[in-house]
Amino acid sequence: RHTLSLHDALPISPDLFIYDPEVPPPAPGGPLALPGLFDQTTLESGNNLLIYTSAPLEQELHIFGAPSVTLYAATSAPNADLTAKLIRVHPDRADFICIGIARSTHLFGPAYTPDTLHQWRFSLEPTSIVFYPGDRIRLEIAASAFPLYDRNPGTLIPAANMTPFTWQRSTHILHHDKEHPSSLALPIISRGAPCPDSRTWEGPPPSLSEATK
Numbered sequence: 157r158h159t160l161s162l163h164d165a166l167p168i169s170p171d172l173f174i175y176d177p178e179v180p181p182p183a184p185g186g187p188l189a190l191p192g193l194f195d196q197t198t199l200e201s202g203n204n205l206l207i208y209t210s211a212p213l214e215q216e217l218h219i220f221g222a223p224s225v226t227l228y229a230a231t232s233a234p235n236a237d238l239t240a241k242l243i244r245v246h247p248d249r250a251d252f253i254c255i256g257i258a259r260s261t262h263l264f265g266p267a268y269t270p271d272t273l274h275q276w277r278f279s280l281e282p283t284s285i286v287f288y289p290g291d292r293i294r295l296e297i298a299a300s301a302f303p304l305y306d307r308n309p310g311t312l313i314p315a316a317n318m319t320p321f322t323w324q325r326s327t328h329i330l331h332h333d334k335e336h337p338s339s340l341a342l343p344i345i346s347r348g349a350p351c352p353d354s355r356t357w358e359g360p361p362p363s364l365s366e367a368t369k
Contacts, residue, residue: 170331171206173298175233177323180300180307181205184241184252189304193251196243196296200250205298206330209245217287221343223254227276227297228336233310233326234270236260239301240280240340245292256280257305273331295340299328 181204183189184196200207225240237260242253258278260268268274287293300307309318310326332338 168333170329170333172327172329173204173206174325174327175204175231175236175299175308175310176325177300177307177309177318178320179204180302181239181298183301183304184255185304187303189301193253195249196241196252197250200296205296208295208297210293212290212292213287215289217291217293217342218284218345219253219287219342220284220345222279222282223256223343224277224279224341225256225295225339226341227338228273228331229276229328229338230271230273230331231260231299231326231328232271233260233308233324235308235310235312236270236326236328237299237305237308238276238278238328239296239298239305240278241296241298241301242280242283242340243294243296244285244287245294247290250294253285254281254283255301255304257301259308273336293340293342297330299326 181202182199184199185191185194186199219242223240223242227238227240229238231238237257239255239257241255244251244253256278258276260274263276263278264274306315307318307323309315309323311318311322311324313322330338
């Protein structure tokens with residue numbers, strides 16, 4: 157577990173996880189990829205994802221629009237995915253809000269190189285949700301949400317043609333220091349403000365900060 161901070165990124169070590177196509181992280185709605193505010197607590201028990209959680213909010217926060225992430229990441233796979241999941245954490249549950257995904261071949265094309273730091277920038281699904289005082293903002297980073305998205309084989313073989321003999325595990329390393337400020341941007345509106353006046357929560361945005369015990 158790690159901290160989602162509202163302050164500048166700290167000079168700390170990167171985080172990593174291993175992605176295995178044989179046991180990909182599941183979709184927020186479980187094996188049927190059902191829509192809705194499903195509790196993610198059980199799904200967060202795996203070691204194939206990273207979890208960043210803010211301190212309890214002191215005031216109401218209305219998110220309206222499409223959140224986005226900027227992730228400074230390196231993966232060992234020649235073809236890799238990253239997913240970002242926004243969650244609202246209550247004292248007794250962690251509700252799924254929205255998710256987004258990026259694939260290296262689509263985001264970078266031929267410029268993508270394994271084991272090289274790249275800036276992954278992509279949007280999540282648009283949403284309208286209110287976080288109340290005491291709620292926490294959580295960001296999950298993984299490499300799949302199966303079967304909502306096709307699992308990536310971790311090779312250059314198309315997902316539709318992969319078999320257990322053609323996929324491979326890969327290591328994903330996420331940096332979040334001052335030189336590589338991985339972050340979450342949230343489109344926020346004030347109570348009573350018209351929607352076109354929405355603003356993005358950043359500068360500095362919630363940054364992925366050091367691990368908490």
